Amino acid sequence: MGIMKLDMKSYNKIWVISDIHGYHDVFLRIFEKIKLGEKDILIINGDSCDRGAKSLEMYETIEKLVEDGNDIIHVFGNHEDLMVKGIEDGNLFAWYRNGGRETIRSYKKDYITLEKHLKYIKEMPVAVDLGEYFIVHGGIDPEKTIEEQIPYDMTWIRNKFIDFPLLKTDKIVVYGHTPNLDGKIHFVDKQKISIDTGSYDTGVLGAIELNSMEIIYESTDSLNLYVNQAYRKKD
Ligand SMILES: [Mn+2]
Numbered sequence: 001m002g003i004m005k006l007d008m009k010s011y012n013k014i015w016v017i018s019d020i021h022g023y024h025d026v027f028l029r030i031f032e033k034i035k036l037g038e039k040d041i042l043i044i045n046g047d048s049c050d051r052g053a054k055s056l057e058m059y060e061t062i063e064k065l066v067e068d069g070n071d072i073i074h075v076f077g078n079h080e081d082l083m084v085k086g087i088e089d090g091n092l093f094a095w096y097r098n099g100g101r102e103t104i105r106s107y108k109k110d111y112i113t114l115e116k117h118l119k120y121i122k123e124m125p126v127a128v129d130l131g132e133y134f135i136v137h138g139g140i141d142p143e144k145t146i147e148e149q150i151p152y153d154m155t156w157i158r159n160k161f162i163d164f165p166l167l168k169t170d171k172i173v174v175y176g177h178t179p180n181l182d183g184k185i186h187f188v189d190k191q192k193i194s195i196d197t198g199s200y201d202t203g204v205l206g207a208i209e210l211n212s213m214e215i216i217y218e219s220t221d222s223l224n225l226y227v228n229q230a231y232r233k234k235d
Pocket residue numbers: 019047079177178196
């Protein structure tokens with residue numbers, strides 16, 4: 001559950017996506033568009049489960065894509081934290097209140113697959129340090145160096161990080177966790193790229209490539225309550 005260090009120079013394209021929340025079909029569509037090549041990596045920045053219908057399918061697909069030779073790293077999100085604590089510590093109230101019911105439904109009492117996914121989840125890194133960029137689900141404590149960060153803050157922190165004007169690191173932090181309800185990726189300031197496009201409210205997933213800053217959006221075909229019409233599929 002530590003910080004994974006990777007050298008940006010080892011990769012051609014570095015794609016980051018976050019907060020898929022069981023929107024498996026939209027993920028498949030965006031993954032097809034990304035066309036992950038041999039020297040490319042995809043970092044899934046936490047929260048692949050809860051709220052949406054297909055959490056089991058998300059972790060199964062990631063496992064299969066990795067088996068097929070794709071370089072994919074999944075960062076630990078606060079919903080992975082809720083899931084582990086819900087199942088292993090019996091802390092079901094917080095999890096169910098935050099979309100855990102949909103996750104449990106997706107497993108249809110398939111406890112073997114659930115156990116396998118829990119093992120994978122508990123081995124996830126809490127952040128990926130690429131040197132210039134720091135990929136983390138919630139953010140960082142702005143008053144601490146990278147070395148001083150604790151997993152809880154990196155997974156759960158919100159306003160203190162977002163509102164703080166200057167970080168105690170010169171890295172650019174790419175984070176999810178706090179949804180942008182316009183369904184867009186936001187360049188918040190010089191050190192913060194906010195990439196949670198609020199899938200369960202907007203129906204939109206966005207992916208960003210860090211060398212080119214190319215951004216791809218895809219959205220669900222099914223009607224979302226707050227769906228952003230601008231990013232609905234046109235056809
Ligand atoms: Mn989330």
